[in-house]
Amino acid sequence: MENYLLILIATVFVNNIVMSKILGLCPFMGVSRKLETAIGMGAATTFVLTLASGTSYLIDTYLLGHDLAYLRTLSFIVVIAGIVGFTEMFIKKTSPVLFRVLGIYLPLITTNCAVLGIPLLNVMEQHNFMESLFFGMGGALGFTLVLVLFAAMRERLEAAEVPKPFKGTSIAMITAGLMSLAFMGFAGLIK
Amino acid sequence: MLSAILVMAGIGLVLGAILGWASIKFRVEDDPLVEKIDAVLPQTQCGQCGFPGCKPYAEAIARGEADINKCPPGGEEGVKHLAELLGVEPKPLGEGLEPKPKAVAVIDENTCIGCTLCIQACPVDAIVGAAKQMHVIVASQCTGCELCLPPCPVDCIHMEVIKEDVATWKWRYPIHTMKQVE
Structure with missing residues (x-):
């Protein structure tokens, strides 16, 4: 149990997927303009990522094995695309408002490199099934955390008096860099 | 090689089946x-x-x-x-919305200052022209919606009723009284 807790903390804070692995930057910059969208995107990504890391572990262990390891990336992408398609239908049915708000970014979860990166990292670090699930969920929670924090900051930046050359995306980039620096502070948390 | 193809085909089939089932289960009725x-x-x-x-x-x-x-x-x-x-009772057209005789907008070219405001207002792109150039309305494209009238700063656009002549005359739509069929 302690092991899983450590994995969660490690992936959310120490090895944050966006801030220290620099994966998933597209939705990080794209969907962080408004807080509600950020929360919706975070929830959708968490759902997809947890499912994807579980299924890709099963596929890698029981279908591919050592002989077909070269099919790993290909089959993971196919599985992720399938799960995203399923999520899209599910959200369209259950919450049309969220569906309209997320818009193009929902199908774009397919090409979110964090979603492919985490299953591949799972394989590389030789996690078992439960560890893979927690690694995926932790990664997604970390993604949601920084996305929500970043969106909240950007909402305030809208009202702030930013010097003209830094307006818009440039100040967002600088903020993201500073956030990444701040997350470096967690580096010594777990030995 | 064969096993690789089988594995990918298998994954594809299973995912396809799940998605097909989901699209039936989570169907959203468009109105x-x-x-x-x-x-x-x-x-x-x-x-x-x-x-x-x-x-x-x-x-x-x-x-x-x-x-x-x-x-x-x-x-x-x-x-x-x-x-x-x-399945409701037909009503007369709303207030101020009586059907007007079919008309097209015409620009008085001597007063037009070429501000492009009417071009932006036109919903069917029937006005051609450029900034500081005189604008012209393509009569065959104009729907007579009058949206270009309010933005014009010099009021150089007016509506001209299309007179019935050989070129514009059309058969009236036939109006039949409905009969119940036994």
Whole structure:
């Protein structure tokens, strides 16, 4: 149990997927303009990522094995695309408002490199099934955390008096860099 | 090689089956009524109904938020069609929305200052011209929606009623009284 807790903390804070692995930057910059969208995107990504890391572990262990390891990336992408398609239908049915708000970014979860990166990292670090699930969920929670924090900051930046050359995306980039620096502070948390 | 193909085909089949099942299970019914109402509307996209185009107006009618008599380009005929479709009593066109005789907008070229404001207002791109160049209205494209009149700063646009002559005369739409078929 302690092991899983450590994995969660490690992936959310120490090895944050966006801030220290620099994966998933597209939705990080794209969907962080408004807080509600950020929360919706975070929830959708968490759902997809947890499912994807579980299924890709099963596929890698029981279908591919050592002989077909070269099919790993290909089959993971196919599985992720399938799960995203399923999520899209599910959200369209259950919450049309969220569906309209997320818009193009929902199908774009397919090409979110964090979603492919985490299953591949799972394989590389030789996690078992439960560890893979927690690694995926932790990664997604970390993604949601920084996305929500970043969106909240950007909402305030809208009202702030930013010097003209830094307006818009440039100040967002600088903020993201500073956030990444701040997350470096967690580096010594777990030995 | 064969096992690789089999594995990928298997994954594809399983995912396809899941997605197919999900698309049936989570089907979202698009309102077919909106499509039908939209088909009746004249598609001038003029915005005289107060909605930004024919489709939004159709959606508002379907939701019951808008009356059926807000569409001057459709005329009494359009209201009658909508009433038939929705099973309600036809109403006369709304206040200030009486059908006008068909007209086209004409720009007085001597006063036009080339500000392009009317070009931006035109919903059907029937006005040609460039900044500080005189503008001209393509009469065959103009729907007579009058949206270009208010933005003009020098009031150089006026509506000209199309006179009936050999080129513009059309057969009237036949109006039959409905008969119940036994």
